[in-house]
Structures are given as structure tokens and as C-alpha cells.
Amino acid sequence: MRLLVTGGAGFIGANFVHATVRERPDVEVTVIDALTYAGSRESLAPVADRIRLVAGDITDAELVDRLVAEADAVVHFAAETHVDNALADPAPFVHSNVVGTFTVLEAVRRHGVRLHHVSTDEVYGDLPLDSPQRFTERTPYNPSSPYSATKAGADMLVRAWVRSYGVRATISNCSNNYGPYQHVEKFIPRQITNVLTGRRPKLYGSGANVRDWIHVDDHNRAVWRILTDGRIGRTYLIGADGERSNLSVLRTILRLMGRDPDDFDHVADRAGHDLRYAIDPSALRDELGWRPCHTDFEAGLRATIEWYRENESWWRPLKDAVEARYQERGQ
């Protein structure tokens, strides 16, 4: 199979490419990535001689058309992904997430190529803190931030291209990922690298907000299941029953790193901060038999901390600039 991976130099995409090269030697991987601040060649360095990396923007219709024409399937990860950045400047989110997805859709339509579109649970908005409710494929879209609104827009384009043009596409909406190669702007790597650089971790508001954590490898295994056996036109929710408050995740990180559990700062809350995400993944489990392998969150977190300890050269050059930007925003 010739596989085109958009955004393969970012966090989830790079882990996806690593796993694909490791576990599926019959797959020829081409990555298209604009190598924005969030993507890096270094994330693909361990597999550099096994893949083709094309530096380019997914809104470049000519380039995307050429690469899609050479592929049997496309897995579409490329996007602007950080909510705080979207609040500060939404324009790149409309560009990459909406126009970019439109460009990919037009190319797969022209060439009859199978597409899997990677999306987020944030399109469903948020849930009350103390309720048994979880998101399902039938939950109405209700995005809160410019990031989630543009991802929702992209999902709607995919649905319309399936129905109107018969494009062979599936969609997945996953919860919060953690693992190696995640940018230090994101919650878990930010706190780990704050400790490693002698800074105090930073918690938005009271830390009561809940996220549903899944290891990136479990997400990517689900993407492969859907790409292989998913029903065209169908949306699959991916989650691993990993609900935890931000405060409890932060305290676990501090404990695992040998720090006092109260050794952190409360900082300005995020505007419009979603309270709680929670995924009901039963359709994916029942229909495609997917199960998460990383069911011990603390063990996954310990391994992730170890990865950041051992790979300082990957994240260190980014750290000071990220913290300077947060400081400007009072976070």
C-alpha cells in the first residue's frame, strides 16, 4: 500500500509513521508536512531512510493533487492544534484545518483515493463535571473554541464529500493523547519540562477540568483498524476510559518526578475553558474489536517522563520561547 500521511512530522502523525514503519513493512509512507512550529524533521529522524518526507502545505492544491494521485490511501492528521494559540490568533486554524481539509478532499475526490480524517472530541463541546454522560457518535456538534470550530467545519466537509461525491472517507474523533514527541506547549509535556528546567508547573484555574487521556499508540492503532475495516461514511469515537482532572494529572507528574504535590502555580484560566471531555468508545470496540493496550495511565506517564528526560535535545530548543509566550498571556 502507498500511504500519504498529512501532518506526519507532528506529535500523533510522527508516532503513527514510526509504528507503521515498524509494524507494516509492506506500506510505503510519504509524509506531507508544512513543518510549522509544531512539526519537525527530528521527529521522523529515526525512520528518515524508510519514508519520503515532502515539506509542503496541504493548501497547495497542485502539490496535494500530485501526492494523492500517487497514493492508495491518505491519513489526514495535518492541522493547527493548540487551543490557546487559536484564541490568540485563529487565522492559521481556518487556513490549515478548513481550507487544508477542503484541498485534501478535492484531491481524493479527483483520484478516487480512500481517506481517513483524524479529528477531535472537542467538536462536541464539553460536558458537566459530575455526570455520567459521555460523547457518542450521535452527540450534536457544539464546538467552543476557534480550534474546535475549525475541526468541526473540516468534519462537516468530509461528511458532505462522502454524501455528495461518494468520496470513500471515514472520520475519527479522539480524546486527549499523551506520549513521546508531543510539543512542549501542551499540558503534560509542558509540566514535565517545567520540572526538568527548574520551573514550577502551571495549572489553569482550579484544575477541576477533566480530560480523557489515551496513549498515542492506542489512538494510532485505532486509526489503522478504521482505515482497514471501518465503514465508509462512518464516524468512530476513540477513547480509553482515561478521565482525570488536570489537578490529579499534575499531582501524579509531580509525585513521579519526586516533587512536592503542591509545588505548582495557579495561573490565569483559558477563555471559554471546556469543563470535561469523555468518550464512549463502545462502537469502535464492538464493531472493530479495538481495545487500548496502555490501560495503566501512571505507567504510561512514567514512560513519557522518561522519554522527555532522555530526549532533551528534541524539546530544549523550543522550551524558552514557549514559556515566554505563555508568560505574555499570564499563563
Ligand code: NAD
Ligand atoms: P501537532 O500540532 O503536534 O502536529 C500537527 C502537524 O501538522 C505538524 O507537523 C504541522 O507542521 C502540520 N501542519 C499544520 N498545518 C499544516 C499545513 N497547512 N500543511 C501541512 N502540514 C501542516 O498535532 P497533533 O497533536 O499531532 O494532532 C494531529 C491531529 O490529531 C490533528 O488533526 C488534531 O486535531 C487531531 N487530534 C489531536 C489530539 C491530541 O490530543 N493531540 C486528539 C484528537 C485529535
Ligand code: DAU
Ligand atoms: O481532546 C482532544 C484535544 O486535546 C485535541 O484535539 C487538541 O489538539 C489537544 O491540544 C488537546 O486539547 P486540550 O485543550 O484539552 O489540551 P491541552 O494540552 O492544551 O490542555 C489540557 C488541559 O490542561 C486543559 O484543560 C487546559 C489545561 N492546561 C493546559 C496547559 C498548557 C493547564 O492547566 N496548564 C497548562 O499549562
